[in-house]
Amino acid sequence: MTFETLLLPTHRAELINRLRAPQTYDIAIIGGGATGLGVALDAAARGFSVVLVESHDFAKGTSSRATKLVHGGVRYLAQGNISLVREALHERTRLLANAPHLAQPLAFVMPSYKFWEAPFYGVGLKMYDALAGKSGLGATEFLSRTETLQLLPTAHQDGLKGGVKYWDGQFDDARLALALARSAARAGALLVNYCAATGLIHEKGKLAGLRVTDAESGQTLTIKSKCIVNAAGVWVDQLRLLDGQAIGREAKPMVAPSQGVHIVVDRSFLPGDHALLIPKTADGRVLFAVPWLGKTILGTTDTPRNDLAREPVAFREEVDFILGESARYLSKAPGPADIRSIWVGLRPLVKPPEDDGERTQALSREHTVLVSKSGLVTVTGGKWTTYRAMAEDVLDNCFAAHLLAKRPGGVTADLRLVGAQPSSHKISEPPGIHQYGSEAPAVLALPGADRVLGGGLTEAMVRFAARHEYARTVEDVLARRSRLLFLDAALAKSLAGLVAALLAEENQVDPQLTAFLALADRYLALPT
């Protein structure tokens, strides 16, 4: 068998034709982020007929803008949220096993400058180890000053007492989302990006289907489904509102969006293989410096927002805050001129009814599943790390509401995702063919495998993205198949023309070059 026959093509015309074919699906999912894709994979793996529509590109929303940590969440431990941490620690292990080419263990060092810090945080981290139990990735260790500087050579030396080293994981979020989409497709699901849910169809007060609009053709299609899952991230309330209007019940908004900014700088600011954790910033948050794909990610913030922008913009204070806090801990402090990219994600925090929406750190970070009177199953909140457990919970809710006939769960616990293969390369290394795992030979077999466009991206990778990874636009390739927009927006901009020409040849549609150039400028611009 050739590589090509093992790979599913993602020809758009074919996908749209399948979408058009009359069929009543078991489950229709709105939203192609971590949550929706996780549900699609679980449902398809249990043998349900599944369709998923994504208004933009898979992971275009929050799911490509994470801090890239596969983690239990040390900060939730500090908040006493033991069950959330325990579940996430177990899911962490599963994810590292099911997608080892995209998710791996990462050691973190917390430097201590006060005599009480290492023992205080060290005890908490030992508890983190205990909660992980057999899922632990390595024991927490107390470090001397010298050992701390060996692992974090650029940590400030003045007043450094020592540190604590502990283990968590890191991943490539957008590529993991694609692996989920493609694994769900392999299990029989139909997934279509650039296809928004624009209407809900009710019959006798019960939800019976969706109206979706193909963004490329402008055509509206109807999808019939027994069960409809609203996994639209921070945008879930728009669909809940539509549902409420149709059945004469006002749906109260449940999401309080909060934005998190990351800035990316060169690896020289944090050489080595260890991430830096700042346990308590001036505003009481945790801040990370994480080595990722050859660069260093610094972040993040937590700022309430009232709008739901597709491309939220950082506030100047947020960037200043990240740079300022980094300067407190790094001897070589990054300044504004060192920033390679700035990106912002919206957290779908779930709002308790009495909350005034101002204190986002106090809002629930656990996921919530709600089933409306008409049968709309809404899921939001949670985190990337726990997408698999969330999917099981969503399906349990569908069964409990009698929208689907029960089928046993646990099918994704050990399900290896597309491309899964242990890797000798670290996620912290610059991007390259190793990110494709077991699919690397298939990429190398395509035309242009030796033609490097820049930043580890080859002509063959662009062709692979168009043929097998649902890529339609320059942004799809440079932001989410390769991560260059997030790593180095100027470099991404300089490659955009080459990528556009290849995509136009592969897909015969406008690859939206001008829009990408404008977007790259926004990732580069320092907010005023």
Ligand SMILES: Cc1cc2nc3c(=O)[nH]c(=O)nc-3n(C[C@H](O)[C@H](O)[C@H](O)COP(=O)(O)OP(=O)(O)OC[C@H]3O[C@@H](n4cnc5c(N)ncnc54)[C@H](O)[C@@H]3O)c2cc1C
């Ligand atoms: C700054 C930040 C850092 C984070 N860091 C981490 C981390 O390190 N580790 C971790 O585990 N978690 C992290 N998280 C949390 C994690 O990223 C999110 O919980 C997760 O990505 C949410 O996924 P989602 O699918 O619910 O939402 P999204 O990814 O936003 O997906 C929702 C999708 O629905 C689509 N959509 C909306 N409306 C429609 C419609 N009408 N029709 C069709 N599609 C529609 C959107 O385009 C979008 O793609 C972080 C979150 C933030 C904000």
